[in-house]
Amino acid sequence: MRTWRVGTVSMGVALIGLGLLLLGSQISDMSLTTILLSWWPILFIILGGEILFYIYYSKKESSFVKYDFLSIIFVGLLGMMGIVLLLLTSSGIMEQVKAAIKSEERTVDLPGFNQKAGKDIQRVVVDPGYYPLTVEGGNNEEVSIFGTYDERVMENGDSLLKEAKDYLMVERKGDTLYIRLKNLPVQSGMLGGNRMNLEATLIVPANLALEISGQDTDLTLKPRGLLNNWNVKDSGSLSVYLQEKSDITINAFGVEELDGPKDSWKSSTVKANPEDTSVEKKNGTLKYGKGSHTLTISDTYNVNVHYH
Numbered sequence: 001m002r003t004w005r006v007g008t009v010s011m012g013v014a015l016i017g018l019g020l021l022l023l024g025s026q027i028s029d030m031s032l033t034t035i036l037l038s039w040w041p042i043l044f045i046i047l048g049g050e051i052l053f054y055i056y057y058s059k060k061e062s063s064f065v066k067y068d069f070l071s072i073i074f075v076g077l078l079g080m081m082g083i084v085l086l087l088l089t090s091s092g093i094m095e096q097v098k099a100a101i102k103s104e105e106r107t108v109d110l111p112g113f114n115q116k117a118g119k120d121i122q123r124v125v126v127d128p129g130y131y132p133l134t135v136e137g138g139n140n141e142e143v144s145i146f147g148t149y150d151e152r153v154m155e156n157g158d159s160l161l162k163e164a165k166d167y168l169m170v171e172r173k174g175d176t177l178y179i180r181l182k183n184l185p186v187q188s189g190m191l192g193g194n195r196m197n198l199e200a201t202l203i204v205p206a207n208l209a210l211e212i213s214g215q216d217t218d219l220t221l222k223p224r225g226l227l228n229n230w231n232v233k234d235s236g237s238l239s240v241y242l243q244e245k246s247d248i249t250i251n252a253f254g255v256e257e258l259d260g261p262k263d264s265w266k267s268s269t270v271k272a273n274p275e276d277t278s279v280e281k282k283n284g285t286l287k288y289g290k291g292s293h294t295l296t297i298s299d300t301y302n303v304n305v306h307y308h
Contacts, residue, residue, distance in 0.1 A: 113145040113164040123209040127180040131198040134220040137206035147200035226293045235300040249291035252284045253298040260305035
């Protein structure tokens with residue numbers, strides 16, 4: 001009695017076919033995903049044809065059909081791989097996988113912004129959003145912004161931010177120039193979603209009044225030769241760098257921590273909430289030079305003053 005082992009031929013044909021396709025992909029530069037997506041249905045056709053063939057001939061001859069389960073499982077796994085790839089492709093996940101593999105993280109310069117303030121501008125109001133910001137006093141009449149940001153893009157792809165308006169809103173109302181850093185897009189994909197990091201420096205003419213609402217953002221201030229008053233509210237951690245020529249008085253209200261050179265602050269403790277006397281904050285004053293111009297800080301976690 002002859003024994004037919006169903007599955008052996010299918011596995012052999014599958015291996016030969018897969019080998020030929022992989023060889024062809026090396027020559028024609030065809031992707032492996034494309035090969036498996038187009039080739040896997042043939043595996044089931046081969047296996048089904050082999051089963052029908054042996055069943056048909058087993059009726060004519062005195063033979064016994066035996067299934068080679070190891071070969072059938074192998075062919076089935078190849079087929080299932082094709083089905084999984086098809087599902088991933090149709091759902092868009094495969095494109096995300098390809099994008100994640102080909103993408104790269106890089107630090108890119110922000111598109112610069114420069115605008116002459118002119119004599120009609122008396123005040124600058126800044127909303128830094130959720131990004132750390134460094135603010136410096138400038139010697140000319142230009143308001144400028146520059147910096148860097150991190151992004152994940154396709155290899156050799158274009159930067160996400162091409163113009164200043166892509167991350168910046170600037171609007172003039174009367175004698176005030178309003179500046180707001182926009183929330184950058186959250187980049188999502190196979191590597192997870194993450195907000196793009198941005199670090200910017202804003203140059204403000206020293207003769208203009210400045211107001212910053214920090215939204216718990218970390219800020220760095222470099223007043224230099226300040227010629228007007230600055231006001232900062234709702235910052236997270238605030239660092240102030242003073243120079244030898246600085247002429248400034250710093251008034252802090254409702255701050256949790258005041259740091260700086262020893263005995264530089266004249267501070268007092270206040271109750272942050274009349275209904276909860278256990279919560280205390282600090283008010284403080286620091287004078288440098290003649291103290292002709294004022295930096296007022298309120299509702300900030302930490303203020304640290306540096307001399308250099």
